[in-house]
Amino acid sequence: MIMTANKHNNHFETLSYLSPDGTLSPHFPIEIPDDILIKGYKTMIITRHIDERMITLQRQGTISFAMSSLGEEACSVASAAALDPADWMYPQYRECGIMFWRGFPIQDYIHHMFCNEKDLIKGRQMPNHFGSRELNVVQVSSPIGTKIPHAAGCAYAMKIQGEPTVAICYFGEGATSEGDFHAGLNFAAVRKAPAIFFCRNNGFAISTPAKEQFSSDGIAPKGEGYGIQAYRFDGNDFFATYEIVQRARRECLEGKGPVLLEAMTYRMSGHSTSDDPSSYRSDEEVEKHKEQCPILRLRRYLEKHDLWDEEREQEWLKQVAEETTQAINTAKQTAPPSLKSLFEDVYFDIPPPLQQQYEELQRFFPEDEPS
Template sequence: MSELEAAPPGASTTLAVDVPPPDGPPLRAGELDDEGLLSVLGDDGSLDPATDPGLGDALLLRAYREIKRLRLLDARMLLLQRQGRVGFYGACTGQEATPIATALALEPSDWIFPALRESVMMLVRGFPLRTYVAQVFGNAGDLLKGRQMPSHMSGRQVNQVSWSSCIGPQLPQAVGAAWAAKLRRDRTVVAAFMGDGATSEPDFHNAMNFAAVFKVPCVLICQNNHWAISVPTSRQTASTTIAVKGRAYGVPSARVDGNDVLAVYRAVSEAVARARAGGGPSFIEALTYRVGAHSSSDDPSRYRSQEEVDRWTKRDPLLRLRRHLAARGLVDDAADAALEEELNAEIAAAVADVEAMAPPARETLFDDVYAELPWHLREQRAELLRCPKAPAHGGGG
C-alpha cells in the first residue's frame, strides 16, 4: 500500500520526501562559472597563480606520464587496427587531460560511468595494461570474454562500468548508483561522462533532473570536443554554452579548459569534495577537441577543415603540460626521450603477450547467464565440447 493510500481521511497527502534547502552549502566566489572558462595553464605552459590548484611535483609528473602513455598507446592501437590485427579502436588524442585529471582527483572507492574516451581512467587507477589491451583483442586475456567491441573496457576492481555505444544511457545509471551511495550513507562519489552530443539526448535531461531533486553525490562531466561524430555543437544546441544547461535543473555548473590538466583537476576536485560533503551534484563542461577521427571507422576530413584541426593542435594538453614542467625544471629532452622509450617498451610487451593469446574458451559462451546453469544449457555445452575445435588462428578480435 502506498503512503497516499494509507493516509487517514482529512490528512495531508504530501509525501514525506527529504527536500534539501534551495541554496545548499555556500560556494566560494568564482568557484563555478557556467559561461566563462576556468583555466590555469597558458598555451606556453605559464601558470595563473589565482587559479592554480597547487599540485605537487610528483602528481604533475604522474599526470604527464599518464597522458604520454595514452598518446603512445592510442597510436599503437590505431596502427594495429589499420594492419587488420584488431577490428576497431576509438582514440582519445587531444582529449587526454580531462579523463586523466579526473581519475587523479577521485578516490579508489569512487565509481566511474564512462563514455567513449574515458577508458584510460582504469589504467590511471591501477588496472593492468596487459588486461586492458586484451579487451581490444577480445581474446582469452579479456575479462569481458570477448563479448564487448573494442574500446568498451570495464573492470570491477577499479569500479569502472562498461559503456554502451548508445548515446547517454550511462547518465541515469550513474545517478542511480549515486543515489544508492547516498542511501547507504557511504562516502562514494560517482563520476559520469558524456560527449557534447549526449546533452541532446533524453537521458541527459532525466539524469540532471533526478540528480538535482535527490541531491545525489554525482559529478557529471561533458567532454565538449565540438563534434558529435560529424555534427558540430552549433547544429545541436542554441545555448550559449553547454554548462549553462545545468541552471534549469538547479545543478551548479562550471565550464573549464579541458586541455588544461590543472584546470580540470581543480574543477573536478571541488565538485567531488562538494558531493562528498553532501552538497549534491555538479555539472562540468570540459572544452576540448578531438584531434583524430571519431573512431577507426571515421574519416573526419569529410566534415571539418584541416585548419581547424591545426588551430586546436596548438593547444595540445600534452605539450602545454610539458612546457610547464620544463619551466619548473622537472623535465628536459633527455628525460622525455627516456620516458618515451620506457613507455613504448611497456606497450610493445603488453601487445606481444596479448596477441599471442588464444580466443576465449568455447565453454565461456555459457558463463554469466544464470547463477546455476539449467539442464538444457548444460546439454548444449556438453554437445559443443564434443565437437572438434576450429583451427587456431592466433590473437583475438
C-alpha cells in the same frame, strides 16, 4: 573566472589557468603536488601512445576496432587524479586515461582491445569498452548516455549509505541530446546525489558539429535548469580540470547535490577507426587546435619548473613503447575466448536447452578448447 548562468545571455565563461606556453596563472587557487603533475603527465603519455598503437593495429587488421582520445587526455587523467580511488567512475569510450591513472595494467588493457580470453570481459564487448570491478570503473557500454542515470543512482545509493564518495559520469556533448541526460540530472538534482556529470565537449558527435546539436550556449547553462551548480573550463588544461573536479567533489560531499561540468576540448582524431573526418572538417581546423595539446602544455610547465626534461621524456617514451610492444606480442599469442564462454555467466548452471545449443555449435568448431 567562473560565472553562474547569466539569465540575460546564458553565457558561461571558460576557466583556464595554463597557457599554451606552459605558464600557470597566478590566480590558480590551489597547489597540485609535483608528484601528481608528473604522474599525470606520464599517464597522458601512456594514454596517447597506446591509443596510437591500437589505431595502427586496427589498420593492420589485427584488432577489429579502436577509438582514440587524442587531444582529450587531460579530461580523463586530470579528473581521475582529482578523485579518490573509492569514487565510482562511469566512463564513455574516450576515457581510457582513467584506467591507467588507477593503475590498470597495460597488458590487461591490450588483452581487452584484442577481445581475447584474457580480456576481463571475455570479448563480449567491442574494444574500448573497458572497465574494472577492482578499480571501481563501471564498464563502458555502447548506447550513448545510458550511464548517466546509472551514475545518478549509484551516487544516491552512496549518499543513503553514508559513504564519503562520489560517482563521476563522463560523456560527450552529443550524449546530452539523449533523454537519459535529462532523467539522470533531474533525479540526481532532486535527490541531491553526490554525482559529477563530466561532459567532454569535443565539438563533434561523430560527424555532427556541436552547433547543430543544440542551440544553447553549450552544456553548462543547462545546469541552471536542473537547479544544480555547473562549471565550464578548458579541458585541455590539466590544472583547470584537476581543480574543478576537486571542487565539484567537495561540493558533492558537502551535500550540495550534483555538479555539471563542461570541459571544452577538441576531438583531434576521427570518431573511431570507422570514421573519415576529412569528409566533414578541414585539416586547417584540426591544425589550429594542435597548439592547445594538453600534453604539450603540461610538458612545458614541467620543464619550466625543472620537473621534466628531454632525457626523462625519451626514457619514459622508450619504457612505455617497450611495455606496450611486449603486451601486444603477448596478446597476439593469446587465444580468443572459448566457445563455452558464450554460454557462461548468465545462469549458475547452464540450462539444458543452452547446453544443447553449445553442443550443436561445437560440431562446427571441433578445435575449440573450453577454457
